[in-house]
Amino acid sequence: MYMKKNLCLLYLLSIFCYSHAQNENLNLEQKIDSTLSKMTIREKIGQLNQLDGRGTIEDLKVIIRKGEIGSVMNVTEPKVVNELQKIACEQSRTGIPLIFTRDVVHGFKTMLPIPLGQAATFNPELIQEGARVAAVEATEHGVRWSFAPMIDISRDARWGRIAESFGEDTYLTEKMAIAVVKGFQGDNLADARSMAACAKHFIGYGAVEGGRDYNSTHIPDRQLRDVYLPPFEKAIKAGCSSIMTSFNDNDGIPATGNSTLLKDILRKEWGFDGVVVSDWGSVTEMIKHGFAEDRKDAARKAIEAGLDMEMSSKSFIQYLEELIAKDIVSETTLDNAVRNVLRLKFRLGLFDSPYTEINKPIETYSGKHLATAKKIAEESIVLLKNEGNTLPLSSRIKNLLVVGPLADAPHDQLGTWTMDGEIERTQTPIKALREMYGDKVKIHFIKGLEYSRDKNTINFNQVLAKARQVDAIIAFMGEEAILSGEAHCLADIKLQGAQSEFIKKLSETNKPLITVIMAGRPLTISEELNQSDAVLYAWHPGTMGGNALADILFGKTAPSGKLPVTFPKAVGQIPIYYNHTNTGRPATGKEKSLDQIPLNAKQSVLGHSSYYLDLGIQPLFPFGYGLSYTTFKYSDLKAARTIVAPNDTLSISVKVKNTGQYKGTEVVQLYISDLVGSVTRPVKELKGFKRVELAPDEEKEVLFRLPLHSLAFWNMDMKKVVEPGKFKIMVGTDSESGLETFFEVK
Structure with missing residues (x-):
């Protein structure tokens, strides 16, 4: 009887909650329609116009007063945010608030490891905590909409933006996408400390030809459905507020003008009712694609395909009024886009609370936030090699030599997309080692190379002389932050400059050599791996990376990171990923290698299987790989x-x-x-x-x-x-x- 009563109560509660939600949705749509009915066509188009706020603020104020802008990017001074918001709410005719946006990709002030590093944690719950840290800090500065997470499936390490991804696997990316959406948006999007998430890039951007940014993709429908679309569907089911279209064309159709993607899949199949925003300039870039004749044609094709908001390129505000007046674009199409933008603003609570509170204690750089950043960095670090249990450093190590261009590189350690990170706050490895373990071991520091591309070997002799006097060497190598990220693709993903030569020289000292690599992508490190006794892959670990590395090196924490992407032996193996389909003649591992083929050999297929004569079939490290200090x-x-x-x-x-x-x-x-x-x-x-x-x-x-x-x-x-x-x-x-x-x- 008791159980029946409980079940009845639960049933009634579920009916009440469903009814309440239905009423809330009805009220929201009524508010949207009421607001829309009072707007002119010009004001409606203004809501679809998103502009960069880093130009002349006075010019921006004029546009805001006229109601010709709906969203402002890259303004992060709370006083300026409130000043512009006040004009929108009190001096424009409609009084519709603005949304302030920013690329909060892996932290705002407290920088977390790059997303590829975050994926290496295999810990979505912790990544959700990190996204919450980013949301709290960003909203304290007036940002209520972030252009993240980037959930492109990325199988080509030459592509610079692999750093922003969660790697090659659909399932892992789904879990990380959900984590970031929940962390950004919290339990209530209208909470002043919550910001809207934006899943990007829709769709297939990580598969660009040759790993060259902005390039074309050729993804068949089945692969699109099985591999590339699922993380976006999961993000939307988790409540993601917005979607960003990608720069690439797939099968000849640019994503920003692809109605199959934006209407049929996104709206009809998945029931998405949030905002679809273009990437920077991608509307008018359809002209260079050869898909649109001119800016007017680009505006028409984008809005008719299902785009709601245009980022930066201004073709909507320039041409939609004319296109509607001539009945080329219907006002209904315009209204649908405006509804989506207004819906997001209502859900963010901007109509009720448009301003950023200034006179209150802030949590930016709080102890809790820094601890979360350190924890993520610790769990992201992958131990690739540990010959003879070189790590953790034992009590027998009394003199330690620290070298390398990334040992004290506060800017580069933060990684790509660190628009608001502050190098004064960066805990570099040498700083952390001295502060945390300097009382236990004598630490000597000679960079040897000033930066990752440095080819000047003039300091090598000084380093080698010191190396002979110490018990172990830690070499912090890798790539500068600027070498990965958007438009920073590489044809050769080796260590730059004289770093490889440096590692070789250090290995010849016969002292235990620990190589720590900080990078935005997998690098081809076969030789460096062989020459090192231990190798840690630390990605670009963010603000607290030095502290995390120090504790791992000395064994306070054991490494637990796993590779979210396959590491190739050489660029020629790319694309290489673990979940490929099989061929009719898969490699067996028994094939002849290049040096086994005799001179003047007769024509032979050498085993009838799919592999490389010079590299075989195996990667340097498989997806999911990572050692520990234990077994x-x-x-x-x-x-x-x-x-x-x-x-x-x-x-x-x-x-x-x-x-x-x-x-x-x-x-x-x-x-x-x-x-x-x-x-x-x-x-x-x-x-x-x-x-x-x-x-x-x-x-x-x-x-x-x-x-x-x-x-x-x-x-x-x-x-x-x-x-x-x-x-x-x-x-x-x-x-x-x-x-x-x-x-x-x-």
């Missing part, structure tokens, strides 16, 4: 059932034991392989992961619950289904190793 043993992998239905959830368990001497955290990874499909399927796909902390000799059972609907894909008839058949389960420490078992879907 882990997997055992007893079990699926609760061997035969399941397509709508079931399958429980999968495995035991993981810490078999080493240090406490450590293992990222246990679950992969599934669909053995036979109506179309070829990936050799494996990540479908789950869990971080498990274990003390020495401790063993835990790790449980995964796999919803079978997550195995659905777009079949031969372009329908999303879970097909019956046999599946392989693989659970292990990375995408190339682990235990296996099987189940069947019937």
Whole structure:
């Protein structure tokens, strides 16, 4: 009786909540319609106009008074924000507030590791905390809309913007996308400390030809549906407020003018009712694509395709009024776009509370925020090699030599898209090592190279002389922040300047050599890896990167990061990613290498398989790879059932034991392989992961619950289904190793 009463109460509560939500939505739409009905066509178009605020403020004020702008980018002084907002609310005819925006990509003032580094944590809950830090700091400065997260699937390390991505995997990117959306937007978008998220770039931008920014993509529909679109759909289901179109054309159609993407998929299939904003200038760039005749034609094609707001290029405000007057564009099309913009402003609570509160204590750079940044940096660092247990540094190390261009590079350590980061706050490795461990070990510091592209070897002799007097060497290498990010693509992703030569010279001293690499992308480091005793990959770790590295080097924290992207041996292997489909002649690992082929050999296919003569088939490091200071043993992998239905959830368990001497955290990874499909399927796909902390000799059972609907894909008839058949389960420490078992879907 008691249970029946509780169920009844829950049922009534759910009806009340649903009814309340319906009423709220109805009230919101009524407010939007009421506001829209009082606007002129010119004022409506003004709401779709987004401009950079870094120019002359006085000119901007004139446009705001006339109601010809809906959003302002890159104004982050709260007093200026309020001054402009006051003009919009009190001096424009409509009184509609502005939205102030910024690229808050991986932190605002307190800089977190770059997103690629954040993905290496395999810890969405922690990344959500980091996004909340960014939201609190940004909103304190008047920013209520961020152009992040970037959730392009990125499989080409030559592409500079891989730094802004969460890597090559769809599932991991989905989880990180949801985390950032929730962190930015909080529980209530109208809260003054919440800001709207913007999932970008829609769609396929990470697959640009040759890794060259802004280039074309050629992604077939099935791959688009299975690989590139799912993170955006998940972000929208998590409540993401806006979507940004990408620069690229796919299959000949620029994303900003693609009605199939913006109307059919985004609006009709997914029910998205937020704002679609162009990327910077991408509306009028359709002219150079050869897709639009001129600016007027570009404006027409963009708004008719489903674009709501135009970033920076001003073709809407210049031509839509004329296009509507001549019945080329309907006013209904305009109204639909304006509704989406107004809806976001109402949801942000801007009509009720348009101003940024100034006279209150702020949390920017608070101890809590810095601790979160340090925690993310710690968990993002990946241990790639640790020969002879070189790390952590033991008590036997009394004299330590620190070298390298990234050892004390406060600007470069912050990484790309750090518009508001302040180098005075950056905790560099040398600063942190001296402050945190300088009382335990004598630290000598000679940069050797001033910056990553430096080719001047004049200081090498001084470094080598000192190296002979110390117990170990830490070399902080990598790339400057400017070498990754937007429009910073590279044809060769090696260490720049004389860094490789420097590492070789250091290795010849026969002193333990620890190489720490800070970079915005995977680099080709095969030789440097061989010459180093230990290698840590730290990405660009942000404000607290030095402190995080210091604690890892000295063993206060054990590294637990895993690679969110495959590391190639050489550029010629790109694109290389773990979840490729198989060929009819896959490599076996027994193929002849280049040096095994005799001179004057007769024509031969050398094994009939798909591989490189000079590099084989394996990457330098696979997706999901990362060592610890301890070791882990997997055992007893079990699926609760061997035969399941397509709508079931399958429980999968495995035991993981810490078999080493240090406490450590293992990222246990679950992969599934669909053995036979109506179309070829990936050799494996990540479908789950869990971080498990274990003390020495401790063993835990790790449980995964796999919803079978997550195995659905777009079949031969372009329908999303879970097909019956046999599946392989693989659970292990990375995408190339682990235990296996099987189940069947019937």
